[in-house]
Each structure stands twice: as structure tokens, then as C-alpha cells.
Amino acid sequence: MRRRLINSTLAVVLVVIAVFGISLVIVETRTIENSARESVQSEAVRLVSIVEGRLAGGERVESGVLRQQVTTDRYARVEIPGRAPIEIGSRPEGGLISSTETGEHGETVRVEESRATVSKEVGRTLLVILTVALLAVIAAVFLAVRQANRLTAPLTDLAETAERLGSGDPRPRHRRYGVPELDRVADVLDASAERIARMLTAERRLAADASHQLRTPLTALSMRLEEITLTDDPDTVKEEATIALTQVERLTDVVQRLLTNSRDPKTGSAVTFDLDEVIQQQLDEWRPAIRAGGRALARSGKQGLRAVGTPGAVSQVIATLIENSLTHGDGAVALRTRVTGNQAVVEVSDEGPGVPTDLGARVFERTVSGRNSTGLGLAVARDLAEADGGRLELLQQSPPVFALFLSMEGEQD
Structure with missing residues (x-):
């Protein structure tokens, strides 16, 4: 493209120079020839007037007097009746420009000039025109290269940008x-x-959230399946299988919610639900893992609360808080429900060292973790809580107390 721009610009400039240059040469040539012809004629008229003046005054017409009136490189011939012709200068050869004038006393003056003189003048003019044309071409090349670079460099840069994308x-x-x-x-x-x-x-956020949100249900499901493989009691197998099916339904709900949020983050499915049922479900799922670690899981506080939100999301938030206590905490894990204002509060605490002082409220930020974990758990949990109008807060750093605030349905007894 750069070469085409330069060639097209030069082509336009050359055409313009050719059209105007040829026209200028023709006009200047004619002007120089006409000027030379007029100059020769003017000189002939001047010589005739001088000769007439001297003849009228009875003076002699001599070549010495006339020679001073004839331009160098021109030839003049004066013919007076009854006298010998007077010649001034050398007669030129080749093409001539001449003019003949006749006076009142019958005298004739002829002035001649070689056309080579005119040709030299035309040549000098043509040289000037060619010089100007050459300078114009050089300037055109410079401007064409500059303009081509100005246009092609951005196009190259834009192509690199598109390639980067x-x-x-x-x-x-x-x-x-x-x-x-x-x-x-x-x-x-x-x-x-x-x-x-x-x-x-x-x-990337969807992939990270999906991997983290699916990990907890899958962990709970795997624990149930392990319980099934370790027992021969049909009743226990049936009970564990029933719980496992419930966890599979929760897992399906998590996947559906992730896909829905990825398409439209503003789409919510908040409903009024029994908070005790969700909490009891989580107690049943996590109690085996808590006991396997030699720890206890207890629930206290007000019961019979009905909250507004997405049950699956609330289950996921509570599961994340219990899993954090199991992984990073120590001692008994306690769930406590209470009411503050028009909100239901679910507190999850343990007897561990809690959140490091340097983290504080930053514990809810993504990638922030004090125990070499992904740092996504609490961040995802807070997003889930806020999606339905609730909030997740750290009420106490040591021992740790996390609280999930949910809107309630009407007045609670």
C-alpha cells in the first residue's frame, strides 16, 4: 500500500507538471520570439529615424555614428539612394529574425539577428522550468513518502492490535x-x-467460582458414598443414599445457578424458605466429617425463622463457612441463629485462632488467604449472599465469628 500511495502521488504530480510545463514552454517560447522580433523592428525604426534626421539636416550618414545604435550580435544594412550601402556588424548565418524599414527619403534600413540567440534564451528558460519541475518532483516524493508513512504506519499498528486481540x-x-x-x-x-x-x-471468574462452589457438594457427596461402601446395613445404605441424592440435587442446583448468573448476573430466584430446614440439612451433611476430625458440630439460637433468599445459595454460604471452620479452625463448630431488626442472622464460629490481624476485612477479597488456599471461598460466599439482598460479615476475628444476614418474611414470634 505504501508503494501504491507513493506511485499514485508521483503520477499525479508528473501529469500536472507535464501539462503545465509543456504549456509554459510553448508560451515562453512564443513570448521570447515575439519579444526578439519586436526588438529588431524597434531597432530598425530607430535607425531609420536617425538616418532621416541626418539627411534632413544635411549631415553625412556614417557607419561610426550608426554603429553605436546597433545592438551587439545584430547586423544592420542601410541603403541610401545614390550612395554605397552601409553595413554594421557581421551578417549572421542560419535562421534569421529580420525587419526592414523605409524612410521618407527612400532610404532602407534592414536589421537582422540570428535565431540562435533566441534559441539560447529559450534554452535558458527551459532549463529554469526543468529545474523548477525537478524540485517539484523531489518535493512531491518527500511529501508522498511522508504521507504514505503517516497512513501506512497506523494501518500496520492497527493490524498488530487486531492480531493481538x-x-x-x-x-x-x-x-x-x-x-x-x-x-x-x-x-x-x-x-x-x-x-x-x-x-x-x-x-475466568465463572470457571473459578464453579470449581470452588462445586468442590463443597462433591466433597460432601464423596463422604456419603464412602459411608455407603463401609457399611453392610441396608437401612444405613438407604439413609446415606437418600442424603446423597439430596446432595446431587443441590449439586444440580449449583450448576444451574452458575449458568444462570453467567448469562444474566441480575437474574435472581429469591423465595421465602424455612431457614431451619436449610441449616439442618447442612448439619446432617457435615456432621460425619466434623466427627471424623474429632470435633463437634452444634446448633443453638432461635428456631422457626423464615428468610427470603435462594435456598441453594444460602446452603452454599453456610457450607462454605462450615468447611472453613473444619479446614482452618479448631475445636467445636457452632451454628447460632438470631434475629436483629428485620433480619435473620446465622452465625458460624469455632475455637480456632481465627483470621490473622493483617487480613481483617480483606478476608472477603478474591485471592486473599492466610492458609495457602485459593482465597475464593469467602469471596464467592459473599457474592452469593449479596445476590439475594443479604450480606456476609466477619463479626469477630479471634475466635472467628462469621455472620450471614438474611431478610425475613414479616414479623417473627
């Missing part, structure tokens, strides 16, 4: 080039880069 690097470059059309393309590419970056971030 295709290779998975969605960072916008925010470069502008002073050309409205190219700046418009750059705006579109930067906007596309930002959209792609948001999409990639959402996809």
Missing part, C-alpha cells in the same frame, strides 16, 4: 493518529478489546 491479548492500546477514519477504527478496536477483556474476566 486474536492471540488472546485484549489490552486496549489507546493510540490515535490524527486521521479521523483511522481514529474511528482505533476506537472500535479499543472498545472491542475492552469487551473481550470483560468477557474473558467473566469466563
Whole structure:
């Protein structure tokens, strides 16, 4: 493209120079010839007037007097009746420009000039025109190269930007080039880069959230399946299988919720539900794992609460808090329910060292962890709580007390 731009610009300049240059040469040649012809004629008229003046005054017409009136490189011949012709200068050879004038006393003056003199003048003019044309071509080449670089460099840069987008690097470059059309393309590419970056971030976040949210139900499900493999009692097998099926339903609900949130984060499915039922479900699922670790799991506080939210999401939040206590805490794990204002509160605590002082409220930020974990658990749990209008807070760092606040349905007894 750069070469085509330069060639097209030069072609236009050369055509313009050719058209105007040829026209200028023709006009200047004619002007020089006419000027030379008029000059010869004027000189002939002047010589005739001088000769007439001297003849009228009875003076002699001599070549010495006339020679001073004839331009160098010109030839003049004066013929007076009854006298010998007077010649001034050398008669030129080749093409001539001449003029003959006749006076009142019958005298004749002829002035001649070689056409070579005119040709030299035309040659000098042509040389000037060619020099100007050459300078114009050089200037055109410089401007064409500069303009081509100005246009092709941004196009090359935009192509590199598009290639970066295709290779998975969605960072916008925010470069502008002073050309409205190219700046418009750059705006579109930067906007596309930002959209792609948001999409990639959402996809990565969905993958991270999915892996973390699915891990807890799968862990609980695997524990139930292990219980089934370790017992020969049909009643126990049936009971554990029933719980496992419930966990599979929860797992399906988690997957469905993740897909729904990935398509439209604003879509919610908050309903009024029995908070005791959700808590009891989590107690039943986590009690075997807690006991296997030589620890206790207890529930206290007010019962019969009905909260507003998504049961699956609330189950996931409580499961995350219990799992954190099992993994990072120590001693007994306690669940306590209470009412504050028009909100139901589920507190989960243990007897461990709690959250490090340097973390504090940052424990809910993604990738923030004090125990070499992913740092996603509490962040995802807070997102789930806030999706239905609730909130998750750290009420006490040591020993740790996490509280899930949920809206309630009407007044509680």
C-alpha cells in the first residue's frame, strides 16, 4: 500500500507538471520570439529615424555614428539612394529574425539577428522550468513518502492490535493518529478489546467460582458414598443414599445457578424458605466429617425463622463457612441463629485462632488467604449472599465469628 500511495502521488504530480510545463514552454517560447522580433523592428525604426534626421539636416550618414545604435550580435544594412550601402556588424548565418524599414527619403534600413540567440534564451528558460519541475518532483516524493508513512504506519499498528486481540491479548492500546477514519477504527478496536477483556474476566471468574462452589457438594457427596461402601446395613445404605441424592440435587442446583448468573448476573430466584430446614440439612451433611476430625458440630439460637433468599445459595454460604471452620479452625463448630431488626442472622464460629490481624476485612477479597488456599471461598460466599439482598460479615476475628444476614418474611414470634 505504501508503494501504491507513493506511485499514485508521483503520477499525479508528473501529469500536472507535464501539462503545465509543456504549456509554459510553448508560451515562453512564443513570448521570447515575439519579444526578439519586436526588438529588431524597434531597432530598425530607430535607425531609420536617425538616418532621416541626418539627411534632413544635411549631415553625412556614417557607419561610426550608426554603429553605436546597433545592438551587439545584430547586423544592420542601410541603403541610401545614390550612395554605397552601409553595413554594421557581421551578417549572421542560419535562421534569421529580420525587419526592414523605409524612410521618407527612400532610404532602407534592414536589421537582422540570428535565431540562435533566441534559441539560447529559450534554452535558458527551459532549463529554469526543468529545474523548477525537478524540485517539484523531489518535493512531491518527500511529501508522498511522508504521507504514505503517516497512513501506512497506523494501518500496520492497527493490524498488530487486531492480531493481538486474536492471540488472546485484549489490552486496549489507546493510540490515535490524527486521521479521523483511522481514529474511528482505533476506537472500535479499543472498545472491542475492552469487551473481550470483560468477557474473558467473566469466563475466568465463572470457571473459578464453579470449581470452588462445586468442590463443597462433591466433597460432601464423596463422604456419603464412602459411608455407603463401609457399611453392610441396608437401612444405613438407604439413609446415606437418600442424603446423597439430596446432595446431587443441590449439586444440580449449583450448576444451574452458575449458568444462570453467567448469562444474566441480575437474574435472581429469591423465595421465602424455612431457614431451619436449610441449616439442618447442612448439619446432617457435615456432621460425619466434623466427627471424623474429632470435633463437634452444634446448633443453638432461635428456631422457626423464615428468610427470603435462594435456598441453594444460602446452603452454599453456610457450607462454605462450615468447611472453613473444619479446614482452618479448631475445636467445636457452632451454628447460632438470631434475629436483629428485620433480619435473620446465622452465625458460624469455632475455637480456632481465627483470621490473622493483617487480613481483617480483606478476608472477603478474591485471592486473599492466610492458609495457602485459593482465597475464593469467602469471596464467592459473599457474592452469593449479596445476590439475594443479604450480606456476609466477619463479626469477630479471634475466635472467628462469621455472620450471614438474611431478610425475613414479616414479623417473627
